[in-house]
Amino acid sequence: MSTIINAVLLLGILGFASGAFLAFAAKKFEVKEDVRKILAEAVLPGANCGACGFPGCSGFASGFVKGTATADGCLPGKRTGVPEKLKKINAMSDEELEKLFEENNNDIDAIKKAL
Numbered sequence: 001m002s003t004i005i006n007a008v009l010l011l012g013i014l015g016f017a018s019g020a021f022l023a024f025a026a027k028k029f030e031v032k033e034d035v036r037k038i039l040a041e042a043v044l045p046g047a048n049c050g051a052c053g054f055p056g057c058s059g060f061a062s063g064f065v066k067g068t069a070t071a072d073g074c075l076p077g078k079r080t081g082v083p084e085k086l087k088k089i090n091a092m093s094d095e096e097l098e099k100l101f102e103e104n105n106n107d108i109d110a111i112k113k114a115l
């Protein structure tokens with residue numbers, strides 16, 4: 001009987017230790033996404049047509065954040081005000097962007113409306 005109890009205790013301790021290690025590793029090696037890129041991608045039409053010369057909207061958003069794409073580079077988005085929104089995003093500081101995300105509880109639709 002004590003063998004079973006010892007085995008259960010050992011497995012419990014190992015499980016807890018493994019969980020604690022994984023929680024620590026997830027926090028330590030967390031890859032934070034750039035909120036500017038997330039927001040830039042969110043205001044794009046999402047057609048992934050490639051007319052901007054980038055591999056899809058995500059690629060364009062990355063290029064915009066890096067400075068290799070211009071705000072008016074998305075042709076389908078020109079009629080829907082994408083360049084103005086991208087210029088607004090570009091003009092905001094990192095602190096302003098993070099505050100905008102916090103105020104809207106990271107709800108990307110609410111953030112887009114607030115722009």
Ligand code: SF4
Nearest residue numbers: 048049050052057074
């Ligand atoms: S042109 Fe606009 S909609 Fe098309 S892939 Fe580029 S960013 Fe996306």
